Amino acid sequence: MNKKTISFPHMGNYSIPVEYLLKHIVDANIMVAPKISNRTIELGTKYSPEFVCTPFKYTLGTFIEALDLKANILIQAGGGCRYGYYSELQNQILEDLGYEFTYINLVSKGHTDLRKLYHEFKKIDPKFSILKALYYLLITSKMIKYMDNVDDYIRQNIGFEREKGALQKENKKMLKTFQNTKGLFSLYRNYKKYFKKIKKIPIDKPLNPLKIGIIGELYTLMEPFANYDLELTLARYGIEVKRYTNAHYLLFEKKREVKKYLKYAKEYVKYRMGADAVDNIGRTKYLCTHEYDGIIHIKSSFCTPEIGAMPIINKICNKYDVPVLFFSFDANTSKVGIETRLEAFYDMIEMRRKK
Amino acid sequence: MKDCYLGIDIGSISTKGVILDTENNIVCSSYLWTEGNPIGAVKNLLDVLKKDLPESYCIKGIGTTGSARKLIGLMVDANIVKNEITAHAIGTLSRYPDTHTILEIGGQDSKIILLENGIITDYSMNTLCAAGTGSFLSSQAKRLGIPIEEFGTLALKSKTPVKIAARCTVFAESDLIHKAQLGYEKKDIVAGLCKSIVLNYLNNVGKGKNIKGPIVFQGGVSKNRGVVKYFEEILNEKIIVDENSHLMGAIGIAILAHNHKKDKSYTLNIKDISFETKGIECNHCSNHCELLKIYKDEKLIDSWGSKCGKY
Numbered sequence: 001m002n003k004k005t006i007s008f009p010h011m012g013n014y015s016i017p018v019e020y021l022l023k024h025i026v027d028a029n030i031m032v033a034p035k036i037s038n039r040t041i042e043l044g045t046k047y048s049p050e051f052v053c054t055p056f057k058y059t060l061g062t063f064i065e066a067l068d069l070k071a072n073i074l075i076q077a078g079g080g081c082r083y084g085y086y087s088e089l090q091n092q093i094l095e096d097l098g099y100e101f102t103y104i105n106l107v108s109k110g111h112t113d114l115r116k117l118y119h120e121f122k123k124i125d126p127k128f129s130i131l132k133a134l135y136y137l138l139i140t141s142k143m144i145k146y147m148d149n150v151d152d153y154i155r156q157n158i159g160f161e162r163e164k165g166a167l168q169k170e171n172k173k174m175l176k177t178f179q180n181t182k183g184l185f186s187l188y189r190n191y192k193k194y195f196k197k198i199k200k201i202p203i204d205k206p207l208n209p210l211k212i213g214i215i216g217e218l219y220t221l222m223e224p225f226a227n228y229d230l231e232l233t234l235a236r237y238g239i240e241v242k243r244y245t246n247a248h249y250l251l252f253e254k255k256r257e258v259k260k261y262l263k264y265a266k267e268y269v270k271y272r273m274g275a276d277a278v279d280n281i282g283r284t285k286y287l288c289t290h291e292y293d294g295i296i297h298i299k300s301s302f303c304t305p306e307i308g309a310m311p312i313i314n315k316i317c318n319k320y321d322v323p324v325l326f327f328s329f330d331a332n333t334s335k336v337g338i339e340t341r342l343e344a345f346y347d348m349i350e351m352r353r354k355k
Numbered sequence: 356m357k358d359c360y361l362g363i364d365i366g367s368i369s370t371k372g373v374i375l376d377t378e379n380n381i382v383c384s385s386y387l388w389t390e391g392n393p394i395g396a397v398k399n400l401l402d403v404l405k406k407d408l409p410e411s412y413c414i415k416g417i418g419t420t421g422s423a424r425k426l427i428g429l430m431v432d433a434n435i436v437k438n439e440i441t442a443h444a445i446g447t448l449s450r451y452p453d454t455h456t457i458l459e460i461g462g463q464d465s466k467i468i469l470l471e472n473g474i475i476t477d478y479s480m481n482t483l484c485a486a487g488t489g490s491f492l493s494s495q496a497k498r499l500g501i502p503i504e505e506f507g508t509l510a511l512k513s514k515t516p517v518k519i520a521a522r523c524t525v526f527a528e529s530d531l532i533h534k535a536q537l538g539y540e541k542k543d544i545v546a547g548l549c550k551s552i553v554l555n556y557l558n559n560v561g562k563g564k565n566i567k568g569p570i571v572f573q574g575g576v577s578k579n580r581g582v583v584k585y586f587e588e589i590l591n592e593k594i595i596v597d598e599n600s601h602l603m604g605a606i607g608i609a610i611l612a613h614n615h616k617k618d619k620s621y622t623l624n625i626k627d628i629s630f631e632t633k634g635i636e637c638n639h640c641s642n643h644c645e646l647l648k649i650y651k652d653e654k655l656i657d658s659w660g661s662k663c664g665k666y
Contacts, residue, residue, distance in 0.1 A: 037641035314563060323477060336422070341480060344440035348475040355474055 004028035004124055007066035008075040009059035010036050012222045013147065014247050016175050021140040025133045026125040028073065033066040036225040040065060045331045047093055053082055054300030055219035057331055058226060060090050067099045073124060078107030079218075081275040081305050139187060141252065143178055146191040148246040150174065150198060155243060159235035160205040170198045205240075210294075210349055213242045213287040215280040215313075217299035217306050220329055221245045227298055227327075228335050230342075234296075237346045242292070244283055245276065254279070268312050274305035284313045288320035293349040295322060301330040323348060359412040361404070361621070362609025363397060363431070364442065364602075365389060365423035368462025368489060369575060370396040372404050373605040374414070375613065379449050383407035384602055393423035394430065394630055401431075405623040414621040418442075418612030420604050422463070429649060429657060430630050435615045439604050444468050444475050446607025447571050450597055455567045458586065458594075459603075460556060460576035462489040467560045479560045487555030489576045491524050495531060495548055499541060506545060510581025513546035520551075527551060549581035553589055568592045573600035628652055637661065 006028050008018055015032050022030045034040070036058060044061025063074055074094075078084045087105035094101065104120055106112060121128045154167045161167050174194035181187045212234060220226045221243060234241050249257070261282030262269065269281050280297070287295050297313060299306040310326060317324040325345045327338065359382055364371040366389060373384040385403040389396045418435040419428040420442040428436035439461075447457050448470070457468040465488050466480040481487065496503045510516075517539050520530040527548075534544055570592050576582055577600040586594050599606065631650045636643055648658045 034641055038643050039641055311563075321476075337480075340438045340440070343438040344475075344478060347438070347441040348478070351474045352476070355472070 004073055005031050005071045006073040006075060006124075007031040007033050007063070007071035009033070009062045010223070011219060011247075012224065013175060014144070014222075016178055017140045017143045017147070017247075020143065020179060020181065021136050022075075024136045026121060026128060028124055031066060031069065031071050033062045033071070034069075036062065036223065041331050047097065049089075051302055052089075053217075053302050054226060054330055055083070055217075055223075056086055056090070058219070058223070059086065060093065063090065063094060064097070064099075067094065067101060072100065073102045073104065075104045075106065078105065078110075079275060080110070080272075081303070083275070084110055139181065139184055141248075142184065143181065143187060144251070145248050146187070146195075147175070147178070148248045150191075150195055151246065152243075153195075153198065155231060155235075155241045157203050157205065157240075158232070159238045159240065160203045160209070162202040162204055166201045167198060170194060170201065174198075209238060209240045210346075210353060211240045211242065211292045212294045212296055212349070213244075213283065213292050214296050214298065215244065215283050215287075216276075216297045216327075217303045218245050218250060218276055220298050220300050220303075222247070226300065226329060228329070228333070228338050230296070230298065230327075230338075233339070233342055234346075237342075239346070242287070244279070265316075268316060273308050275303075277305040277309035280306070280309050281312050281316070284316045284324075288316055288322045292322065293353060294345065295324045296327065296345070297324060298327045298329065301328045303328075323352070356413045357411055358415045359408075360416045360418070360609045360613040360616070361414050361623075362442075362605040362607065362612060363400065363417070363419045363421075363427060363433075364439070364604035364608060365393045365397060365419065365421040365427050366439075366462050366575075366604075367422055367464075368493070369601075370400050370421075371602050371605040372397075372400045373599075373602050373609055374404060374408060374412070375606065375609045376412070377613070379606075379610055379613075381599065381602075381606070382409070382412060384599070384605070386601060389423075393427060394632075397427050397430065398625065401623045401625060408623070414623070415619070416609075416612035416616040417621055418608035418615075420608040425659075426632070426649070430651070431625060432621070433612070434617050434619070435608070435612050437608055437611055440466060440468060440478050440480065441475070442604045442607035442611065443573065444470060444607065445610050446603040446605070447573065448473055449606065449610055450599075450603075451569060451571055451595065454569050454571050456564075456570045458556070458561075458570060458572045458577075459574040460487070460489060460552070460572075460582070461574040462493075464488060465556055465560055465574070467556075467564055467566075469564060469566075477564065479564065481560050487552050487559055489574070491527070492548065492552060492576065492579070495528065498528075498531075499535075499545065501541070501545065507549070507578070507580035507582065509542050510546040510549045510579075511584060513540075513542040515543055516550050517543045517547035519544075519547045546581060549579065550585045552576070552582055553585040557589065566590060566592075569595060571595045571597070571600075573597065573603045575601050577601070 006022055019030050019032050040061035043064045044057035048057045048060055076087045091103040158167050177190040231241050258278055261279050265282040265285045269278055272278050358377050360375050362373050370389045371386050374382040376382050385400050417431050417433040419433045420437050420439045424436050443459055447454050454470055459466050464481055469477040493503050496506050517534050520526045572594045577596050583594055629652055633648045635646050637646050644660050644662050646658050646660045649656055
């Protein structure tokens with residue numbers, strides 16, 4: 001039998017912590033699949049049901065690319081919407097295509113069955129140890145936290161950097177050191193060192209720049225390929241961008257925050273509506289009442305929880321008179337159309353600001 | 356020498372050009388078909404404008420808008436390139452300063468713009484679907500053998516418009532054939548089509564929008580009197596259609612060119628300049644970017660579509 005090779009889907013830069021974690025807890029090759037490209041989405045679309053949400057297509061495409069490069073163990077997570085059924089369907093589709101592989105589903109039927117996962121990892125690596133896994137999980141969670149902190153800072157300032165690309169360049173260097181992290185302390189030291197450097201990069205930011213909050217469905221928010229580099233495009237207009245959803249939020253904060261959001265926006269929403277719908281309604285209220293110039297809501301086509309949230313978001317924005325722009329991205333959205341709408345949105349909020 | 360400003364609106368179906376003086380009055384204008392060749396269309400357009408422009412005027416700024424704005428902006432060296440939403444709003448406000456709603460139906464897209472005290476407060480644009488746009492009307496006019504110019508007049512003659520399933524162009528077309536084969540009169544079918552355009556527009560881009568008067572209707576389809584009639588009937592408001600409603604985008608972008616003028620004079624002699632584009636697929640990485648290289652006088656001046664910045 002071939003050597004065991006594990007692969008997993010892409011989302012933003014998070015392949016770095018995932019690779020790091022797997023590398024240290026199981027004895028197997030860890031393959032970071034090729035970066036998402038047009039080929040990925042073409043493959044994914046070809047073998048997906050037509051009306052499935054787009055993240056399904058992206059991750060299926062990535063799996064096929066990984067399997068073609070001889071990966072034989074795939075890892076997928078799940079969530080509180082259709083995402084919870086990705087695993088079963090993708091497993092079936094890939095089997096029907098004739099690939100041979102083991103499919104590890106981190107979240108099945110809405111829960112993470114730790115005992116089952118333990119046995120699955122034990123099968124891959126008989127020496128798999130829980131203690132070691134916990135230790136590296138801790139490091140990985142810190143790593144994600146640090147990455148998200150730096151990302152937040154970059155998002156607020158990238159539109160105003162004096163030398164274009166300087167922030168991203170330093171960020172890339174930091175991520176490179178994260179890949180070879182020795183332990184908690186070395187991770188912390190590198191984070192401090194590079195964050196300091198990043199903060200020193202000259203920024204020409206006006207006192208009161210235009211500010212936009214981006215909300216919506218998580219995958220489309222976090223994978224720049226899936227949202228056609230929305231954040232960078234906004235930055236080029238000189239807009240400060242606020243985004244709440246990141247991996248740390250989803251993994252460690254969401255459980256607590258959802259309750260807060262439900263309370264905060266209780267005049268608009270009473271029950272959880274799946275995935276991040278309630279979160280986004282709460283955030284809309286917050287953004288509307290905290291002097292944001294506009295809100296952009298993005299989702300992949302057919303994302304049901306967000307479709308449910310959109311009329312409520314629209315209502316809140318009407319009430320506070322804050323402009324909102326909705327985007328639905330699919331596998332073949334034209335970039336020109338997005339740019340036209342974004343440019344008009346920018347013109348609009350700028351005109352409103354001047355008045 | 357008097358200053359003037361040129362606005363060019365290059366849409367999917369038609370290309371519009373307008374020259375304004377410093378008071379925003381139209382000096383001359385032109386309207387012709389794009390026919391899938393924006394570069395050729397603009398060359399012809401400038402030729403026409405050149406003949407019409409009195410010698411005492413000197414062009415001090417050029418603006419481009421519409422779906423080919425970027426390409427043509429590069430070709431004519433425009434001082435401003437802007438999206439059609441802003442251009443339409445500015446153009447309309449120059450004529451009707453207290454407008455509240457702009458309905459716009461063009462060849463390929465339709466949009467609604469809401470204004471309050473002269474600033475855009477909300478807008479929406481159709482996304483994937485061509486139902487409720489001019490190209491649908493013109494293809495159906497061809498199918499029925501009616502010149503598009505007479506379409507609206509014919510629709511006005513009907514008292515009982517046929518109901519046509521308007522959700523989607525494909526369904527609408529099969530429904531239309533079905534109704535024709537059943538023996539309905541042509542004028543009733545045409546009126547039904549006009550009505551379906553209106554319903555589709557209101558259900559699609561107009562959904563959830565607060566449509567208040569004064570309402571200005573523009574874009575090529577606003578010349579269709581049948582569509583105007585059904586808008587008035589359904590919205591129960593007076594619809595203003597300017598005699599230059601088809602030129603509003605071009606007027607708006609000419610005004611913006613005026614506001615962003617640089618110290619530069621333009622001539623309209625680009626007929627002899629060769630301007631070519633070449634589309635290639637880059638195979639250097641897995642992105643497979645579709646690149647468009649633009650040559651002016653056989654010299655590469657720009658390339659678009661590269662994700663990595665190699666070109």
